Amino acid sequence: MSRLVVASIGPASSVQDGGRLGAQRYGLTPSGAMDRLALAAANCLVGNEPFAAGVEIGPFGASFTARDGAVRVALAGAPRNADIAGRAVALDTTVTLKDGETLTLGFARGGAFSYLAIEGAIRGEPVFGSLAVNARAGLGSPYPRPLQAGDEFTVNAASGAPELRIELPKPAEGPIRIVLGPQDDEFDEANKALFLASEWKISATSDRMGYRLEGPAIKHLHGHNIVSDGTVNGSIQVPGNGAPIALMMDRGTSGGYPKIATVITADVGRLAQTSAGTAFRFKQVSMAEAQDEARKFARLIRSLPDRLRSADTVALNIEALHDANVAGYAVNAVDAGTWQVSAEP
């Protein structure tokens, strides 16, 4: 057994997995990774089940040190600089930390959440089948709270398997797709049109519970109180002040504001990765199209193992090169062993 020690970590970072299903009827929200595809990709790289528990890392930096042996990990999700003692580590690849080595992650550059998967996954005591942290309910394992410096995970010693990369489809761009409802009839045509036509920004006060949207005020037809009913990931409710809130993974299981629309499953992770202040729009799609996209999204997750490649088949990681330059690093070499860009400050 090895240990992976959290040497430093910013807020909004916690252990997350596929979520806690089956107890929403008791008021227990599912929680789980904000970007399920990124968690699944990171897990797939290190040979874990797609929704095994990994570390969800918020927009700030973090560093992790291997102790008592080597640890094999993979990073996916929001792009950020990553290095081991100055040796750049690319997103969407595996990397093995030797005993005592530290993986240092910078701030997210675009996006919000990155996922660190650990070979053999994080161990803990599941509640309702999940290790996901739900700080409000005191749930999550091994730590029922956001991570802090000094926390550590007991993990498998690195297998020594060859390093891998994963070829993910280019992230979709364009508007966040929604289907109207369940309470779109609480809004008149003009306000629905305003919702669909406007440019929105995610407020800085957003969190895993909900993303507050900044834009024009959306007015209700009959006031903002409805009798509470159930919510889903991506429900867009409109409270009294007219500023919509997209409910995310730590949402209340029921809510008493009219929900004008619901983000489609395939785009919830994209919304989660929209960083505060970035402008975006919504686009209405039909139920048939939304369900087709949901099925495609599920197929994409199932296909992840087919997208693994040997790390040394990549000629040059253009993205890492580009990322390194963007961050002001002088790229001076391509590591002959891994074909990864190595950079020095």
Add this chain to the structure above:
Amino acid sequence: MRCDNKALSSTPALIYWTCGRIYAKQGDAELKAEAALSKKPISTARFRQLMAATLPPPRLLPSGDSAVTVEFSRTIDDDANQRVLALDKALADAGIDGITESVPTYRSLLVHYDPGRIGFDALGEKLLALASQPLPPSAKARRWRIPVAYGGEHGVDLEDVAKALNTTPDDIVARHVAGDYRVAMIGFTPGWSYLSGLETSLHMSRRQNPRLLTPAGTISIGGIQTGIQCLAGPSGWHLLGRTPVRTYQLHRNPTFLTEPGDRVTFFAIDHKTFAEQDRAAEAGELIAEQVAS
């Protein structure tokens, strides 16, 4: 009780009213056997259950591509809530492939499903078919007696509520413990049990300024409801007291005490008893008494 002929005309049901006794006859074989053929008088409660099948069908409201809200009413309505809970049970019994979770609320059932296994239209048909079935005779509901320390530091709004209603705190407590409540739904945070059946004289609009933090175990009233809040958290309701009972406790069996449909009554305890029971509850005791209904 008023009969809505419009609702009846579109159904195979024929309803007889005889000397205040109610007989129901419907195309459904089970109902025939139960009501018409047996010629036994049926209770008002059973009549309402049978009538539920003749009510307008619920609305199917898309909640994204992987959930559908089956809405029986837009208001807080005990009959609608009974239909919600009946559909929830029927759905669990039906074992429809692709359904992942269902969440009953006051007036609607939220059904989560996997669109890779069943589509919106196919699921909608099945849900409407289940919702059109007559309600089964209600199983004996579980009944809980829940101790509450009213007023003082445990119920900081009790005096204000009494003032607003021109009466004494003791009278408010007397009215609150006299109630026979039903768990209409559990939601918002783990174990938060919304109870229907609050006496009309205690109906009060919520606070203008919701509190950001109210204590665990708070017993409060808001609108036409009363509730048991398990975890500390925000609330806009009026705080009458606190119970040592945990409706949610992680390492206890059962983790969740209440289920939608359970009956609940409250009784007053003093603050010293609260402190003792609170310690016992923390150690994993249920404290709540289950009584025969």
